[in-house]
Amino acid sequence: MKSVLLLQIFCCVIAISTQLEGASVTVDLPFGSIKGYSNGDSWQFYGIPFAAPPVGDLRWQPPTDFIPWTGSTLDANYPPPACIQNCQLGMPACAANMSEDCLYLNIFIPISWTPGSNMTYDVLLFIYGGSFIEGTSGCLLYDSKFFTKFTDTIIVTFNYRVGALGFLRNPAYNIDGNMGFIDQRVAMQWVNNYISYFGGNGKITLFGESAGAISVGAHLASPLSTGLFRNAIVESDPWTIPLRSTINADVLGEEFFLELDCITKRCIFDKTSEEILSAPIIDNINLLDQPLATLLEKAKTSAFLPVIIGTTTNEGLLFIERLNRISPVKGEALYNAMLLFVFPYHFESVVNTYNSLYGVPTNYVDRLSLIAGDYVFLCPTRKLLATISDGEQYAWGYLWNRGETYNASSTFCYNIPCHGSELPYVFGTPSLWDQQFTPNDLNLSRQIQTYWRNMAYSSDPNMGSGGTGVYPAWPRYETRTGVEMFFDEPIGRLSYNYSDRVCDFLDTIGYDRSDIFGNSSVIRSFLLMVVVAVVLIGLINSISSY
Structure with missing residues (x-):
C-alpha cells in the first residue's frame, strides 16, 4: 500500500463502500426525515444533500437550493459519490464511485446523543485537500468516528466540485468560476441552519488541510463567509502559490473549451466533463485579493477570528519528489534553473543564504524540498502568525x-x-486500512485531537471541558519568541524561533508570486524549459560516455 500521505494529496485513501450495521436513529427536519446509523463509536449520517445536483443546465453554475423530501425518510447509510475527477493513482486509492451529482455532507455525532435531548456538542467542519482537482469526503482517511468518540464533538465533512467542473471560468458562457468555493460556503450555511437538529450547539470551527487549508484561508478573507464559523484551523496552507486572476482564468477557460471543440454554450453542457488543473480565482465577489495579502491587512486593522495555523517540517519533499519523477533533479544546472525561475531577481542571494546556513548541497532534491517548504509553507505561515500577534x-x-x-x-x-x-x-484512522499506531503515535494523536477539541469548545486550544490534561499548555504565538507547539514523539513540546534566520531572509523577498505562479502560460513555458533541459543533459551524458 502506498504512503497514505501520497494518497491524500492526490485523492483519498480508500473509498468506503460497505453498508453500516447497528442501531439506527431518525432525525426530523423541516424538509424531511433522515435515518442515520451507529457504528459502535458514533452515529453517522452519510450523503445528506446540501444543494441541488449540479447537473444538466446547472453544470458550471453556483449551487442552488437542495430539493426537499417532505413526507419521506432519507436513508443516510452510504457515503456519497466523489465529485467527478481524474484520479491518477488507480484503485483502491481512488474513489470507485464518482458523479456530477455529488454535493452531499456527512455528520458524525457522539454515540451518547439522542434526538430531542438537551445534549449539545461543539462542531468541527472539515474541508479536504487534493489540489482542487481531486479529493472526497467519503474516504477512510476522513472517517470521523474515532475523532468524534474521543473528542465528544460533532464532525462534519462534505464534498465540493473540483477541477474544471468546480473552478473553470468563461464569462462568454456565463460561467463565473469559483463554483467549488461557493459549494463550500453553501455547505457551511446548511450546517449553520440545521446542525441543531443533530445536537450541534452552533459553535462551529472550520478546519482544512492543503487545498482545504487554502479554502479556510479564503473563507477567512471573504466577506461573504463572515459569521459562518467562529474559529479556524489551517493545516499546511501553501500561501505563496497564488490564486488565479480573472484574466488568467479567462484565458484558461477559453483554452479549455477550444480543447473540447466547443463554440456554443449548448455544446459545453452536452460534453462529458474533462479534468484540468484549476483553483479558486480572485473574482472580486467571493475573493477580493490573494488570501494572504487580505489576511495580513485584516490582522492589522480589524478583529481576527481565533486561529491555529501550522505546517509540517518538510512540506516540500512530497512535491519535489513528484517533480523528480518527471524530470530527475540530478545536476546543479537543473537545480539552478528551477531556482532562477522562482527567484529571478534574488537567485544569488537565495543560493548563498542556503549555502551559508546548510552548506553546499550534495542532494539537490533535499535542498529544493527545503527551499520549497520554507518559501511556500513555513515562512509565510510565520509571517501571518507574527502579524496577527502584533x-x-x-x-x-x-x-x-x-x-x-x-x-x-x-x-x-x-x-x-x-x-x-x-x-x-x-x-x-490508520487502523481502518490495517495499520496500527504505536503507543507514542496514539499519544500524539490524542494530543492534537485534544487541542482541536478545545479550540472548538472555547476558541483556545488550552481550554476545554477537561483542559489539556497531561499535555503541555500551548501559548499564543508572539513575534519575540516565535513560540509554537512542536508535535513529535512521545509528546508535543514547545519550540522557539524555529527557522527564524531563513524566514527573516525570505520575508525580505516577499510571498506574492502571482507574476509567476498565477500565469498558466509562464508555467507551461517553464515546464517546457525543464523538459528541454532534461533532454539536453541526457544527450550530453550519453555523448560523454563514449
Whole structure:
C-alpha cells in the first residue's frame, strides 16, 4: 500500500463502500426525515444533500437550493459519490464511485446523543485537500468516528466540485468560476441552519488541510463567509502559490473549451466533463485579493477570528519528489534553473543564504524540498502568525515533526514529516486500512485531537471541558519568541524561533508570486524549459560516455 500521505494529496485513501450495521436513529427536519446509523463509536449520517445536483443546465453554475423530501425518510447509510475527477493513482486509492451529482455532507455525532435531548456538542467542519482537482469526503482517511468518540464533538465533512467542473471560468458562457468555493460556503450555511437538529450547539470551527487549508484561508478573507464559523484551523496552507486572476482564468477557460471543440454554450453542457488543473480565482465577489495579502491587512486593522495555523517540517519533499519523477533533479544546472525561475531577481542571494546556513548541497532534491517548504509553507505561515500577534489577536502556531512510522509499507515519508502527515493523527484512522499506531503515535494523536477539541469548545486550544490534561499548555504565538507547539514523539513540546534566520531572509523577498505562479502560460513555458533541459543533459551524458 502506498504512503497514505501520497494518497491524500492526490485523492483519498480508500473509498468506503460497505453498508453500516447497528442501531439506527431518525432525525426530523423541516424538509424531511433522515435515518442515520451507529457504528459502535458514533452515529453517522452519510450523503445528506446540501444543494441541488449540479447537473444538466446547472453544470458550471453556483449551487442552488437542495430539493426537499417532505413526507419521506432519507436513508443516510452510504457515503456519497466523489465529485467527478481524474484520479491518477488507480484503485483502491481512488474513489470507485464518482458523479456530477455529488454535493452531499456527512455528520458524525457522539454515540451518547439522542434526538430531542438537551445534549449539545461543539462542531468541527472539515474541508479536504487534493489540489482542487481531486479529493472526497467519503474516504477512510476522513472517517470521523474515532475523532468524534474521543473528542465528544460533532464532525462534519462534505464534498465540493473540483477541477474544471468546480473552478473553470468563461464569462462568454456565463460561467463565473469559483463554483467549488461557493459549494463550500453553501455547505457551511446548511450546517449553520440545521446542525441543531443533530445536537450541534452552533459553535462551529472550520478546519482544512492543503487545498482545504487554502479554502479556510479564503473563507477567512471573504466577506461573504463572515459569521459562518467562529474559529479556524489551517493545516499546511501553501500561501505563496497564488490564486488565479480573472484574466488568467479567462484565458484558461477559453483554452479549455477550444480543447473540447466547443463554440456554443449548448455544446459545453452536452460534453462529458474533462479534468484540468484549476483553483479558486480572485473574482472580486467571493475573493477580493490573494488570501494572504487580505489576511495580513485584516490582522492589522480589524478583529481576527481565533486561529491555529501550522505546517509540517518538510512540506516540500512530497512535491519535489513528484517533480523528480518527471524530470530527475540530478545536476546543479537543473537545480539552478528551477531556482532562477522562482527567484529571478534574488537567485544569488537565495543560493548563498542556503549555502551559508546548510552548506553546499550534495542532494539537490533535499535542498529544493527545503527551499520549497520554507518559501511556500513555513515562512509565510510565520509571517501571518507574527502579524496577527502584533495586532494583539489570538493565534497559535504549530510544527508537525512526525513521519509515517506506523506504516511499514510507507515510502520516503516513513521517517519524514511530509505534507499531510498529521492527518491520520487528527482523524485517528490508520487502523481502518490495517495499520496500527504505536503507543507514542496514539499519544500524539490524542494530543492534537485534544487541542482541536478545545479550540472548538472555547476558541483556545488550552481550554476545554477537561483542559489539556497531561499535555503541555500551548501559548499564543508572539513575534519575540516565535513560540509554537512542536508535535513529535512521545509528546508535543514547545519550540522557539524555529527557522527564524531563513524566514527573516525570505520575508525580505516577499510571498506574492502571482507574476509567476498565477500565469498558466509562464508555467507551461517553464515546464517546457525543464523538459528541454532534461533532454539536453541526457544527450550530453550519453555523448560523454563514449
